[in-house]
Amino acid sequence: MIDRIAKFLSSKIPGATCLVVTDLKKHTEGFSLETFSFEASWQDKEGEHARRYVIRREPPAGLLEPYDLEPQFRVLQALGDTPVLFPRVLWFEKDPAVLGAPFYVMEWVEGEVPLPALDDSGNPPFPDDSLRLSIARDYSSILAEIHKVDWRSKGLHFLGAPRDARDAAERAVDLWAGYTERGRLGPMPMMTEALFWLRRNLPPGGPVTLVHGDYRTGNFIVREGRIVAFLDWELVHLGDPMEDIGWSVSRIWRGQSPYAGYLVDRADFFRWYQEAGGAELDAERVRFYEVLAGVKMAAIMLTGIKAWHEGRTTDMRMGFFDQQLAGMYAIIAEAMGLVEMP
Amino acid sequence: MLLPLPRLLQGIIDTLERQVAVALEAGSARAQLYACLDLINNLADKIDWKREMLEAETSSIEEVLRASVPLLESFGPRFAALGRKLDETLESPPEGDLFERRRRLNQDLEDLIAAVNDPAAAFDPSEDRLVDQIRQQIHGHLRNQTIRDALYLKPMMLKKISQG
Numbered sequence: 001m002i003d004r005i006a007k008f009l010s011s012k013i014p015g016a017t018c019l020v021v022t023d024l025k026k027h028t029e030g031f032s033l034e035t036f037s038f039e040a041s042w043q044d045k046e047g048e049h050a051r052r053y054v055i056r057r058e059p060p061a062g063l064l065e066p067y068d069l070e071p072q073f074r075v076l077q078a079l080g081d082t083p084v085l086f087p088r089v090l091w092f093e094k095d096p097a098v099l100g101a102p103f104y105v106m107e108w109v110e111g112e113v114p115l116p117a118l119d120d121s122g123n124p125p126f127p128d129d130s131l132r133l134s135i136a137r138d139y140s141s142i143l144a145e146i147h148k149v150d151w152r153s154k155g156l157h158f159l160g161a162p163r164d165a166r167d168a169a170e171r172a173v174d175l176w177a178g179y180t181e182r183g184r185l186g187p188m189p190m191m192t193e194a195l196f197w198l199r200r201n202l203p204p205g206g207p208v209t210l211v212h213g214d215y216r217t218g219n220f221i222v223r224e225g226r227i228v229a230f231l232d233w234e235l236v237h238l239g240d241p242m243e244d245i246g247w248s249v250s251r252i253w254r255g256q257s258p259y260a261g262y263l264v265d266r267a268d269f270f271r272w273y274q275e276a277g278g279a280e281l282d283a284e285r286v287r288f289y290e291v292l293a294g295v296k297m298a299a300i301m302l303t304g305i306k307a308w309h310e311g312r313t314t315d316m317r318m319g320f321f322d323q324q325l326a327g328m329y330a331i332i333a334e335a336m337g338l339v340e341m342p
Numbered sequence: 343m344l345l346p347l348p349r350l351l352q353g354i355i356d357t358l359e360r361q362v363a364v365a366l367e368a369g370s371a372r373a374q375l376y377a378c379l380d381l382i383n384n385l386a387d388k389i390d391w392k393r394e395m396l397e398a399e400t401s402s403i404e405e406v407l408r409a410s411v412p413l414l415e416s417f418g419p420r421f422a423a424l425g426r427k428l429d430e431t432l433e434s435p436p437e438g439d440l441f442e443r444r445r446r447l448n449q450d451l452e453d454l455i456a457a458v459n460d461p462a463a464a465f466d467p468s469e470d471r472l473v474d475q476i477r478q479q480i481h482g483h484l485r486n487q488t489i490r491d492a493l494y495l496k497p498m499m500l501k502k503i504s505q506g
Binding site for chain 2: 028031115116117118119120185186187188189190192193196199200218302305308309314315316317319320322323324325326327329330333338339
């Protein structure tokens with residue numbers, strides 16, 4: 001793979017000679033796209049250069065199949081002159097002959113990616129309160145910046161523009177109902193009831209914005225107490241901004257913690273998001289999208305379970321979802337008001 | 343818990359053989375791994391899901407269906423076929439493969455959920471109360487099943503699964 005990456009980079013960096021790729025690492029943090037990082041060094045007229053890059057490649061089978069990396073690549077290119085923080089994307093390659101599957105290359109951003117989970121000793125990911133609050137403020141304002149992007153002038157219509165927030169909600173329910181059906185391995189009463197609940201409780205019209213689609217702890221890089229980049233734009237689309245809020249505050253990412261994503265108090269999150277110019281908050285819409293968050297995550301898990309069951313992947317991180325699905329159903333049931341969890 | 347236990351065990355064996363064994367450098371660790379594989383392989387034909395767990399779920403769904411059949415009759419011919427199907431399931435003896443019986447009952451429950459949510463059913467206001475009664479039965483089961491399943495759920499090892 002190293003040789004093929006070197007050949008690809010040589011064709012992309014003008015005037016590069018003696019290009020060498022070293023320290024290729026496969027990262028396991030993401031459950032969907034394959035992620036590799038590597039060091040590239042080369043020479044040109046200006047001298048010697050060394051950079052670290054990241055490749056994100058479509059997996060052979062996975063949680064969000066069928067894959068198409070091009071929309072997220074185009075969105076990230078279009079966001080170049082906005083205050084939204086993300087790793088700069090450099091090249092997209094559609095031809096599977098180059099590296100076995102379509103991929104794109106982006107810059108490496110130095111820092112840590114805190115996960116929404118306790119460590120082995122039971123410590124939360126943000127044990128220092130002042131650090132947590134600093135990151136939480138960034139987290140709230142970056143989301144507002146994403147939602148403020150003028151997607152029309154950026155030419156992001158290609159993502160599919162809903163008429164209004166109600167249309168966006170219907171599209172979202174249809175999308176995840178489709179994933180649920182494709183992942184079906186048997187009857188799923190909880191999913192069926194939840195999808196009907198969503199259709200019975202569609203929110204009214206409202207503004208349509210750019211939606212990250214996976215905005216949460218685990219998808220940003222922290223350096224020196226600040227968020228320096230938001231990652232994982234696979235689910236970026238145009239929709240109701242409350243979708244990101246509902247996903248972000250979902251029980252999925254907070255476990256037993258009082259904080260959304262182990263990071264931010266819900267009221268603080270809403271206040272800071274609004275102070276940063278975010279969309280108008282609506283508790284009922286947020287609730288709708290909290291139910292959708294559970295359905296979406298369960299549908300993603302079902303897709304993985306099916307791929308694993310059919311032998312299209314031996315990645316046990318897909319197979320283990322078969323047992324964890326019960327936890328996701330509990331989260332859906334809680335969001336619908338059927339159960340109360342501690 | 344959608345997959346049969348033998349499929350899960352075979353998957354564990356495949357992953358350990360194809361992804362873990364090949365990456366283990368220490369011979370002592372590989373020896374331990376192969377002993378585990380041998381054990382799982384031999385256990386596979388001798389174990390199954392806990393019967394009490396499946397029975398709790400199947401009897402809970404049976405209660406919902408039993409309570410719903412007379413309510414469905416109140417809607418006239420619209421749900422007659424579904425009512426007969428639920429009756430048939432309830433009358434069939436719960437012997438043999440309990441995992442398969444659970445699947446069949448869950449399918450009936452899903453059909454019931456679809457029926458009371460069918461926009462084409464055009465319920466009149468007097469029928470809304472009946473729909474609510476059925477929905478309450480369904481929600482009662484989903485609530486109890488969620489709690490039952492949660493009791494068996496161990497905390498997810500997300501950090502280790504993500505970072506190795």
